[in-house]
Amino acid sequence: MIPITRIFDLLDLYRTKYSDKQNAFGFKSKNVWNTYSAKEYLEYTDRFSKGLLQLGVRKGDMIATIIGNCPEWNFIDMGLMQIGAIQIPIYPNISKPNYNYIFKETQVKYIFVQNNEIYDRIKLIAKEFPSIQEVYSIEKTFAVKNWREILTLGDQYEGESLNCYKAGIKPDDIASIIYTSGTTGKPKGVMLSHTNFISNFTTCSAIADLNPNDKALSFLPLCHVYERMLNYLYQYLGVSIYYSDNIQNIPNDIKEIQPQVFCTVPRVLEKFYAKIYQSGLNLPLIKKTLFFRAIGIAEQFELAPKNGLWYYARLNLAKIIVFRQWQKVFGGRLKLIVSGGANLQTHLSKIFWAAGINILEGYGLTETSPVISVQTLKKKGFKFGTVGKLIKDVSIKIAADGEILCKGPNLMMGYFNHPSLTSQVIDEEGWFHTGDIGMIDNDGFLKITDRKKEIFKTSGGKYVAPQAIESNFKSSPFIEYIIVVGENRKCPAAIIVPNFNYLQSWCAIKKISFSTIDAIIKNPIILERFEKEIIHLNKEIDKVEQVKKFALISDEWSAESGELSPTLKLRRTFISGKYRDLINSIYKD
Numbered sequence: 001m002i003p004i005t006r007i008f009d010l011l012d013l014y015r016t017k018y019s020d021k022q023n024a025f026g027f028k029s030k031n032v033w034n035t036y037s038a039k040e041y042l043e044y045t046d047r048f049s050k051g052l053l054q055l056g057v058r059k060g061d062m063i064a065t066i067i068g069n070c071p072e073w074n075f076i077d078m079g080l081m082q083i084g085a086i087q088i089p090i091y092p093n094i095s096k097p098n099y100n101y102i103f104k105e106t107q108v109k110y111i112f113v114q115n116n117e118i119y120d121r122i123k124l125i126a127k128e129f130p131s132i133q134e135v136y137s138i139e140k141t142f143a144v145k146n147w148r149e150i151l152t153l154g155d156q157y158e159g160e161s162l163n164c165y166k167a168g169i170k171p172d173d174i175a176s177i178i179y180t181s182g183t184t185g186k187p188k189g190v191m192l193s194h195t196n197f198i199s200n201f202t203t204c205s206a207i208a209d210l211n212p213n214d215k216a217l218s219f220l221p222l223c224h225v226y227e228r229m230l231n232y233l234y235q236y237l238g239v240s241i242y243y244s245d246n247i248q249n250i251p252n253d254i255k256e257i258q259p260q261v262f263c264t265v266p267r268v269l270e271k272f273y274a275k276i277y278q279s280g281l282n283l284p285l286i287k288k289t290l291f292f293r294a295i296g297i298a299e300q301f302e303l304a305p306k307n308g309l310w311y312y313a314r315l316n317l318a319k320i321i322v323f324r325q326w327q328k329v330f331g332g333r334l335k336l337i338v339s340g341g342a343n344l345q346t347h348l349s350k351i352f353w354a355a356g357i358n359i360l361e362g363y364g365l366t367e368t369s370p371v372i373s374v375q376t377l378k379k380k381g382f383k384f385g386t387v388g389k390l391i392k393d394v395s396i397k398i399a400a401d402g403e404i405l406c407k408g409p410n411l412m413m414g415y416f417n418h419p420s421l422t423s424q425v426i427d428e429e430g431w432f433h434t435g436d437i438g439m440i441d442n443d444g445f446l447k448i449t450d451r452k453k454e455i456f457k458t459s460g461g462k463y464v465a466p467q468a469i470e471s472n473f474k475s476s477p478f479i480e481y482i483i484v485v486g487e488n489r490k491c492p493a494a495i496i497v498p499n500f501n502y503l504q505s506w507c508a509i510k511k512i513s514f515s516t517i518d519a520i521i522k523n524p525i526i527l528e529r530f531e532k533e534i535i536h537l538n539k540e541i542d543k544v545e546q547v548k549k550f551a552l553i554s555d556e557w558s559a560e561s562g563e564l565s566p567t568l569k570l571r572r573t574f575i576s577g578k579y580r581d582l583i584n585s586i587y588k589d
Helices: 007-015 038-055 071-082 096-106 116-126 148-155 162-167 194-205 225-237 247-257 266-281 285-298 308-329 346-354 419-425 466-473 500-509 517-522 524-538 572-578 580-588
Strands: 025-029 032-036 062-066 086-089 110-113 134-137 174-179 189-193 215-218 240-243 261-264 336-339 359-364 371-374 395-398 403-407 432-440 446-451 479-485 493-498 549-552
Touching: 007 038, 007 071, 007 194, 007 225, 025 071, 025 247, 032 038, 038 071, 038 148, 038 162, 062 071, 062 096, 071 086, 071 162, 071 225, 096 116, 096 174, 096 189, 110 116, 116 134, 174 194, 189 194, 194 225, 194 371, 215 225, 215 247, 225 240, 225 261, 247 266, 247 308, 261 266, 266 285, 266 308, 266 336, 266 346, 266 500, 285 308, 285 346, 308 346, 346 359, 395 432, 419 432, 446 466, 466 479, 466 524, 479 572, 493 500, 493 524, 493 580, 500 517, 500 524, 517 524, 524 549, 549 580, 572 580
Parallel strands: 025 240, 062 086, 062 110, 086 174, 110 134, 215 240, 215 261, 261 336, 336 359, 493 549
Antiparallel strands: 025 032, 174 189, 359 371, 395 403, 403 432, 432 446, 479 493
16 A cells, blocks of 8 residues: 555555546536546646646645535645645635634635635625635636636646645645534634544544445535545545535435445434334335334344344344335445444434444544544444444543543644643643543443533532433434523423424324414424423433423524534534523423
C-alpha cells in the first residue's frame, strides 16, 4: 500500500491501484445517475489546484465551502489541500449570525456555494468582509461565477509544479477547520491536521469488510467530520461513492444504487423503521399477524446462540416470510450500516440485526476526528447497547465523575484562535475531556450514558440523565421527538412531538375522527393513550427519572426551525427558551 501521510496522498492510489476505476464517484442529474472516473478525479483536482494558484491562493489561506454532497466536494477538497489552503466546510442551514461569526474569525478569502439559494443567504454578509474576494457556485447561476472557471484558469497555469507545493505540506499541518454545529453557544473551530484524519480512516478501514467492487451511498453532510472521514475511508479502499442529492430521496436512491455500505444517524434509522412498521399496520389480518410476530421474535435477538434451536428455527422462518422484504428496502446487497452521532435504541438494533441488516455503532466527536470506538463484525467485536471497543492507538480513562477522557493521534490541534477554550477541554496531561458520561464493561466495550452538561438535578436533589430517557421513549411508534425537562423542578416532564403518520393510522383503526392535527393532540382519548404509553415506558426507568408530566405539541422540529442541530440532535437551550411558557404550565397543573 502506498504510504498516506497527507490526505491528498489518497490521489496516488487513484494513479496506481484504482487507475482503471470508471465509477470513482456517482451523482444524480435529472433523475439519471452519472459517474466520474479515477482519471477525471485526478484531472479535475489538479486543474483546480492550479486555478487556485492563478488566483493567488497559497498555503494557509482560508477557503469556505457551503456545498452539498457531490463529487465536486472532492475536487475542491483535494485541490485545496494539495497547495496547503485550509477548507472551512459550513452547514448551509446555520443562522446568519453564525455565518457572520465564522467569516469574521477565519477571514476567508473565497467561498464556494452549492447554488443560488445558498448564495442568497450569505451574499449580504459576504459583502461586509473585505477579505472575501469572490464567491463561486457549483451549480449554474447568473448571480455568481461558476467553479469551472477556476478549472479554465488552471489550464493557463505556468508556475511551479504541484509537486513543489505538495512537498511543503507536512502531516501535522492543518487540513481543515470544522466548526461544531453546536447545541448551545457560539460555534468553535476545530483544527484537524492531516495526521488526525489519516490515523482515523486508516485504522477504521482495517475493520471494514469493503473492497473496490463495493458501492457506498453518501447522504449525511460532508461538512460533518463523521461523513467526511468515511468519505476518505471509502477512497482509501477504492469503494465507489454515490452522492444522494436530497435526503428525501434516500429510500429510492438506496434501491437504485444497491450499496454495500452507508453511514447514518439513529434518527434516519428510526424513520426507516417507522415506515416499515406503518406498512405492517396496513397489511391484511393474516399477514399483519405474521409481521408483528416476526418483530416479537426479532426483539429477543442475541448474537451468541443463547436462545436455543427453537428460537432460531422461528427466526429463520421470520426471515423467509417477513425480513427478506426488509432487506430489499435497503437494496438487497448491504454489508453494513454505520450509525453514529447518538445512541441507537438497543431494541431497534436487535430488530435490524435479526432481519439480517447489520448496524455498527461508533462513538466520537469532531475534536477526535471523529472515531474513538466502534463496533465490528469480527468475533468479540460487537455487543448490543455499546459503541464498541477503542480503535487502535486511542486511549481513554473514566474520570471520577464518570466523564470519558481521551488521548490519541486523532485528537484535534485545538480550537482556532481560542487557546483558552482549548485548555478548558485538554488538560495538562493531554487528556481531552469529551463531556460525555460513560463506562467500560468487563469485555472492554464502551457504553455512553449521557452528556455531562445535559444531566440535571431536580428540586429534590436527584440527578436525571435526559438522553437515556429520551432514547427509551423514542422506541414508541407514537413519538417522533421528545425532550425531557425538569431542572430544579419536582420531577421530570416531557414535551412530545407525536408521530402524526402513525397517530392518524391509529385514529383510523379506532374510528376517532378529527379535523386538524391540533384537534388530535387535544382529544381526551389520545391524551389517555399517551399517558398509558408513558406509564409503560417508565417501567424501564429508575423511579426518580420517570416522566410524570407531559405535553403534546403539533410543531415540526427541524434544523431550519432551530430545534435540531444540523446532525439532528436536540438544541436544548433553544427548545427550553421557545417553550418556556409551556414548560411552566406543565408544572402548574
